[in-house]
Amino acid sequence: MIEVKNLKFFYSKKVILNGINFNLKSGENLAILGENGSGKSTLLKCMLNLLPYSGEILLNGKNIKSIKRKDLSKQIAYIPQSQNLPFEYEVIDIVLMSRISHKSFLKITLKKIMKFARTLLKN
Secondary structure, rough: OEEEEEEEEEEEEEEEEEEEEEEEEEOOOOOOOOOOOOHHHHHHHHOOOOOOOOEEEOOEEHHHHOHHHHHHHOOOOOOOOOOOOOOOOOOHHHHOOOOOOOOHHHOOOOHHHHHHHHHHHHH
16 A cells, blocks of 8 residues: 655755645556646655655555665566667566566576566466
């Protein structure tokens, strides 16, 4: 569950996000809509603790500011809409990259890794 309480964010003195509140339970979906420059990506970056904000963001009842980045990366991920990549990735590559923060990922065979990734994609 993700809970956002009274989230505020400023660039210099310009208010970008002000008083954002919502709860998102496991299995629920949320669409973030708005004009270009309205703060959609900024909201996501705050939720990943990549930008300084005021208010509270809880992940399963725990403030994300108290969660180590490596532990947070095991629970929540973000793929920016535009990024200059050195080459094109396939969907399976992105799924595999999501497992890098897990130590066990490096201890299993390529065959098992691929089977795991394909299982994730089927679900």
